[in-house]
Amino acid sequence: MSNSSTSGVGSVGAQPVPARPSTMDAEISLRVDGEVRRLTVDTRTTLLDLLRERLGNTSPKKGCDHGQCGACTVLLDGERALTCLALAVAYDGAEITTADGLAPEGELHPVQQAFLDRDAFQCGYCTPGQICSAVGVLDEVGRGWPSHVTEDLTADVSVDTALTHDEVAERMSGNLCRCAAYVNIVPAVQQAGGVQA
Amino acid sequence: MKPFAYARPGSVAEAVRDVTAEPNAVFLAGGTNLVDHLKLGVARPELVVDVRTLTSREVSDLPDGGIRVGASVTNSELAADRRVRERYPVLAQALLSGATGQLRNVATTGGNPLQRTRCVYFQDVTTACNKREPGSGCSAVGGYTRYHAVLGVPAALPDATAPETCTATHPSDMAVALAALDAQVQVLGPAGARTVPFVDLHRLPGDDPSRDTVLEHGELITAIDLPPLPAGVRSAYRKVRDRASYAFALVSVAAVVAVEDGQVADVRIALGGVAHKPWRATRAEQALSGRPATVDSYRAAVAAELAGAQPQPGIDGGNGFKIPLLTRALVATLRDLTPEA
Structure with a gap:
């Protein structure tokens, strides 16, 4: 658990930890990559720390831990979301899909295959977040959601209009890549969406 | 992070009662700003009361031709709503220009206007900040001011040591559109329900920069109403x-x-x-x-x-x-x- 490293100002590293009342713990149940997991968590635990430290699922990455990099992106009840800014206790009963659970064992999700085909990563650290975000983008486009660069907000949004280079770049802007593999990430998302790039 | 108790009551009324009863309690909705503040030590509540699944997640038509947006409608859902895209493009554009897809999927209608300034000093608990720690002074005077205010600040150079000094800006895009649309904020509090014109929701620092809005402790935004716009607008x-x-x-x-x-x-x-x-x-x-x-x-x-x-x-x-x-x-x-x- 990383809670000790995120204590507020004024705390000194080696201070004794006072016993906490039981209201600081909560029992929750989550379905993670298809498997129901029941566990007791400190109320301060983020979904990211729960996935990585408690469940051993290290596909969501801790990049910034402040909602600025997107490396911790998963599908939360079907929509892409940042696990570093979500308290686990607030998502009791939620369904989470990480990059690890997008496809059955031994198979690849079309977005994962597209990232391989297009060489859409270098070091790979941001990639699980990029892939979950891309899956979310394609779903949002399928639901007709516009973006900041959508020319006509009153027009229908479709794969043809919403997966241009500029649209993909805008829709994926919450996922940073320090290797700057963007030039291949955009075509990978387009390929997964069925658009020739 | 300081320990806190978490509660998800059965109703909005209970949530208001729970927060009202604990002076150091806060409401939690999408949490995209609050959870960060918990980590940074900017927010140190004893009790976090989760209202995300309690307030409405519906956009409904009002008899006057306007719409009512439930407080738990996400920024993504609101920006994608046909009525907003066609009748209030300023709001759809503002929402889509803010944050990222991941954040908009979680950030809510009630929470977005209540997000706090991104002033670097407010977010850095090692610095003086009248908004975070009343009376401690303002580190932005003569500091980094690129994201700071030029309107609603005193004519003279602010005094860094004065308790009322604050040149922080409000960071929300959505809130700017709501101010232009003459939106109305539906609020439930310990004294009952009231309606606050959106333009009056936020305040200038005055003599207490720690208060961003006119909401009293325990008051919760339950919905935001958009009045109809005249034809041709x-x-x-x-x-x-x-x-x-x-x-x-x-x-x-x-x-x-x-x-x-x-x-x-x-x-x-x-x-x-x-x-x-x-x-x-x-x-x-x-x-x-x-x-x-x-x-x-x-x-x-x-x-x-x-x-x-x-x-x-x-x-x-x-x-x-x-x-x-x-x-x-x-x-x-x-x-x-x-x-x-």
Whole structure:
């Protein structure tokens, strides 16, 4: 658990930890990559720390831990979301899909295959977040959601209009890549969406 | 992170009662700002009361032709709503210009306007900040002021040690659009329900910079109402920032305008990134009302609004650049909305 490293100002590293009342713990149940997991968590635990430290699922990455990099992106009840800014206790009963659970064992999700085909990563650290975000983008486009660069907000949004280079770049802007593999990430998302790039 | 108790009561009324009963309690909705503040030590509540699944997640039609947006409607859902895209494009554009897909999927209608300033000193608990720690002073005076206010600040250079000094800006894009649309905020509190005009929700620092809004402890936003707009009205949001996506506004403009016979018949303007609150540009509106819809009129209106602006010096070069930037942004927004002008 990383809670000790995120204590507020004024705390000194080696201070004794006072016993906490039981209201600081909560029992929750989550379905993670298809498997129901029941566990007791400190109320301060983020979904990211729960996935990585408690469940051993290290596909969501801790990049910034402040909602600025997107490396911790998963599908939360079907929509892409940042696990570093979500308290686990607030998502009791939620369904989470990480990059690890997008496809059955031994198979690849079309977005994962597209990232391989297009060489859409270098070091790979941001990639699980990029892939979950891309899956979310394609779903949002399928639901007709516009973006900041959508020319006509009153027009229908479709794969043809919403997966241009500029649209993909805008829709994926919450996922940073320090290797700057963007030039291949955009075509990978387009390929997964069925658009020739 | 300081330990806290968590509660998800059975109803909105119970949530209000729980927060009211504990002086150091906070509401939790999407949590995109609060959870970060818990980590940073900016927020140190004893009790977190989760209302995300308690307030409405519906957008409904009002009898007057407007719409009511439940407090738990996410920023993504609201931006995608057909009624918002067709009738209130300024709001859809503002929402889509804010944050990222992941954040908009979680951030809520009630929570977004209550997000707190991104002033670097407010977020850094090792520095003096009157908003975070009343009476400790203001580190932004003579510091980094690129994202700080030029409107609603004292005429003289603020005193870094005075307890009322705060030049922080409100960071929300959505709130700027809501200010221009004359939205109404539905609030439930310990004393019952009340309606607060959105333009009156946020406050200037006054003598207590720690208070961002007029909401009392225990008061919860349950919905935001958008009144109908007259026929022929056009609206738009324009945001200027340091990069093309995923950055807070340096300046932004929300404009709602109607032109009849070449004259400005109806105009409402709100500005972002320039004040402690979403800034309703009433001086510019007055200067424009009934005037010819021309670029000259628009320039004069901006000049009227910015006559009282006070750029802040800073070690990053200060924020005087916001005056010409805002001038260009507002003139361009109005010009684009009135192509016949």
